[in-house]
Amino acid sequence: MKTVIRAEGLSKKYIIGHHFRSVHDTLRDALSAGFRSFISGSGGQKRRLTREEFWALKDIDFEVKEGDRVGIIGKNGAGKSTLLKILSRITEPTKGRALIKGRVASLLEVGTGFHPELTGRENIYLNGSIMGMSRAEITSKYDEIVSFSGVDKFLDTPIKRYSSGMKVRLAFAVAAHLEPEILLVDEVLAVGDYVFQKKSLGKMEDISKQGRTIIFVSHNMPAVTSLCTRAMLLEKGRIVKEGDAVSVVGHYYSGEGNSAASVDFTSAETMPGDDVVRLLRVTVEDQDGKVTNELGIDRPFYITMEYELFKAGHPLGVSVSFHTEDGTYAFWSSDMICEAVNDKRKTPGVYSSRLNVPGNLLNGGVYFLSIAIVNPESLRGNKHCVEKNLLRIHVVDPIYGVRTRGRYVGPYPGAVRPLLEWDVSKLG
Amino acid sequence: MNDQEFDLVIEPGKERRQYIQDLLAYRELFYFLAWRDILVRYKQTLIGIVWSVLRPVILMIVFTVVFKGLARLPSDGAAPYALMVFAAALPWQFFSDSLVKCSQSMVSNSAMVTKIYFPRFIVPASSIIVSIVDFIIALVVLGVLMVWYQHMPGLRFFSIPLFMLLAMAVSLGAGLWFTSLNVWYRDFQYIVPFTTQLMLYVSPVGFSSAIVPEKWRLLYSLNPMVGVIDGFRWAILGGETGLYAPGVMASTLVALTLLVSGMWFFRRTERAFADVI
Numbered sequence A: 001m002k003t004v005i006r007a008e009g010l011s012k013k014y015i016i017g018h019h020f021r022s023v024h025d026t027l028r029d030a031l032s033a034g035f036r037s038f039i040s041g042s043g044g045q046k047r048r049l050t051r052e053e054f055w056a057l058k059d060i061d062f063e064v065k066e067g068d069r070v071g072i073i074g075k076n077g078a079g080k081s082t083l084l085k086i087l088s089r090i091t092e093p094t095k096g097r098a099l100i101k102g103r104v105a106s107l108l109e110v111g112t113g114f115h116p117e118l119t120g121r122e123n124i125y126l127n128g129s130i131m132g133m134s135r136a137e138i139t140s141k142y143d144e145i146v147s148f149s150g151v152d153k154f155l156d157t158p159i160k161r162y163s164s165g166m167k168v169r170l171a172f173a174v175a176a177h178l179e180p181e182i183l184l185v186d187e188v189l190a191v192g193d194y195v196f197q198k199k200s201l202g203k204m205e206d207i208s209k210q211g212r213t214i215i216f217v218s219h220n221m222p223a224v225t226s227l228c229t230r231a232m233l234l235e236k237g238r239i240v241k242e243g244d245a246v247s248v249v250g251h252y253y254s255g256e257g258n259s260a261a262s263v264d265f266t267s268a269e270t271m272p273g274d275d276v277v278r279l280l281r282v283t284v285e286d287q288d289g290k291v292t293n294e295l296g297i298d299r300p301f302y303i304t305m306e307y308e309l310f311k312a313g314h315p316l317g318v319s320v321s322f323h324t325e326d327g328t329y330a331f332w333s334s335d336m337i338c339e340a341v342n343d344k345r346k347t348p349g350v351y352s353s354r355l356n357v358p359g360n361l362l363n364g365g366v367y368f369l370s371i372a373i374v375n376p377e378s379l380r381g382n383k384h385c386v387e388k389n390l391l392r393i394h395v396v397d398p399i400y401g402v403r404t405r406g407r408y409v410g411p412y413p414g415a416v417r418p419l420l421e422w423d424v425s426k427l428g
Numbered sequence B: 001m002n003d004q005e006f007d008l009v010i011e012p013g014k015e016r017r018q019y020i021q022d023l024l025a026y027r028e029l030f031y032f033l034a035w036r037d038i039l040v041r042y043k044q045t046l047i048g049i050v051w052s053v054l055r056p057v058i059l060m061i062v063f064t065v066v067f068k069g070l071a072r073l074p075s076d077g078a079a080p081y082a083l084m085v086f087a088a089a090l091p092w093q094f095f096s097d098s099l100v101k102c103s104q105s106m107v108s109n110s111a112m113v114t115k116i117y118f119p120r121f122i123v124p125a126s127s128i129i130v131s132i133v134d135f136i137i138a139l140v141v142l143g144v145l146m147v148w149y150q151h152m153p154g155l156r157f158f159s160i161p162l163f164m165l166l167a168m169a170v171s172l173g174a175g176l177w178f179t180s181l182n183v184w185y186r187d188f189q190y191i192v193p194f195t196t197q198l199m200l201y202v203s204p205v206g207f208s209s210a211i212v213p214e215k216w217r218l219l220y221s222l223n224p225m226v227g228v229i230d231g232f233r234w235a236i237l238g239g240e241t242g243l244y245a246p247g248v249m250a251s252t253l254v255a256l257t258l259l260v261s262g263m264w265f266f267r268r269t270e271r272a273f274a275d276v277i
Helices: A018-024 A027-040 A043-050 A080-087 A120-130 A135-149 A164-176 A194-209 A221-227 A245-256 B019-025 B027-041 B050-070 B081-108 B110-115 B122-127 B129-148 B155-184 B188-202 B214-220 B224-237 B245-276
Strands: A003-017 A051-065 A069-074 A095-100 A104-107 A182-186 A213-217 A230-235 A238-244 A262-264 A277-286 A294-296 A301-309 A317-324 A329-334 A349-357 A365-374 A383-396 B008-010
Touching: A003 A080, A003 A213, A051 A080, A051 A213, A051 A238, A069 A080, A069 A221, A069 A245, A080 A095, A080 A104, A080 A182, A080 A213, A120 A135, A120 A164, A120 B027, A135 A164, A164 A194, A182 A194, A194 A213, A194 A221, A213 A221, A221 A245, A230 A245, A238 A245, A262 A383, A277 A294, A277 A365, A277 A383, A301 A317, A301 A365, B019 B027, B027 B122, B027 B129, B050 B081, B050 B129, B081 B110, B081 B122, B081 B129, B081 B155, B081 B188, B081 B224, B110 B245, B122 B129, B122 B155, B129 B155, B155 B188, B155 B224, B155 B245, B214 B245, B224 B245
Parallel strands: A069 A213, A069 A230, A104 A182, A182 A213, A294 A383
Antiparallel strands: A003 A051, A003 A095, A095 B008, A230 A238, A262 A277, A277 A301, A301 A349, A317 A329, A317 A365, A365 A383
């Protein structure tokens, strides 16, 4: 396989701090700063001291082979978008270089250059040309673009009258027909409805089947694992893990949340908390009291928080947050609803709060649990400890014999899956 | 695999070296942006294209009334005063429109600048095309006026494209400075309209530059629009009106300096546009 992208020591530095911000603001600041340094003679030097360098990318080396589908994952600010911006030449690297073979198209945002006053037809041409298509190319693909977008009836309507969904569909339709050798994609799939997302993912799969190379930046881990063959995990501007997509995504998750079913904070230094209360242990148990994070979808399970109270007289609230794999906040629950909860914690000592999660509440899949102990009577929620994504649980959906499914075996969307009652009756 | 097998090398400073090739490769984008500006110009307007006719005509009427009727200023030779004003209104309208558009072009296209690569020079360059279209429409009005006043232009008329090029150099040169500065300091959104307003008073739009005392004439021509307007009048009005050659030379020199320095400044700053805008 040929190498189509090679990055060698790619780095990008941004200057942040006082001077940089004044550059953004107004001329007045620049003039007065210049005037001040002129008078004092040393002001210029002082300003140089206050500015701060920030390496958004630092010595990135990688190779992408022809036909690879590479996912780039990482937290916000890890440098993913900066990397795409350098590869698509929007911004120049500060150091290092990247070599590229083949035509590159970047989808950093669909619908770039769309003009609200222009009609759908006019915007197809404009947007296509901005994305790098020639007029002849657009004309030859025009019918395909229109039918993919599904907005045929509104082609002579100014797009300011389009719904946002229609705009996205039209924009993606243009982008999908770019036919570059290398496609750089940044989170475009986060928009549009479910059906359209499926269609977009399908289109990207088609593109990759034609032997084209895709670089895909996303927070949507299921999309990364299903679309990409390889992945890179970025952290603070560096590549921390590179390999096949499934193992890199797994690595990302293991950094995000412990895969064990219980966490013990053994030493006093690592115990989360302050001089009022410290978290000792968190455990997930199934119905039978077995410590596990593999939980049946229709079975209840328990989450037990053990903590030591050092000072009496502090009202506490112990809570658990559930987030789904793609970061959706599923729900939050706190022991503050337990009657006279703080009367039970009048003296210092070791306590436990146990949350009972019923079966048929969570959907199948992975959830991240965050634990917090706060002062519930302070409006600002004085926090004693907050442990984000401390535990990871897997809710197992066996599909057959599940009451919330009945005879349905297809995908089950949603952050939760409550078992609700239905009435069906014949009206006539 | 060695470097020659790759099509594109991205490294600091590299972009500068392949700029001309990129400009050629992206010329279709230049046409499309100009086409967009022309289309958008008259969407949601009631009388559309009439505006390009109406504005110089109204300017002509008002200036004729004020400068000829009230201030009793002399015309250029034997030419009708209104025609003299219109000959100046043509390039003036082009200059002030294109300067304002060009100065705003980078900021108003910021969505594109931060999302895709293209030689940034395309944006300010294409922004003046729409003003050229307006200029051509207004030329038709000039034709009508000349028939009305029964004023035949001589062969000099064909020098108009030259003076038009001079006007383009002035507005593109100044526009490149302003549009780059506008990326950093939005103050220029206020400075530019104010500048064109001031320049309207000091440029010989409503009066003939012949009323400027001879000894100040060269200094006056350092305003590059003086050379442009004098040239237009000389080409359109014909007759015995002479062209003050040193003035045109001075204006041309200033215009070229503006253009070259504007390009230099734009090229020097454009690499950072996407990071700052």
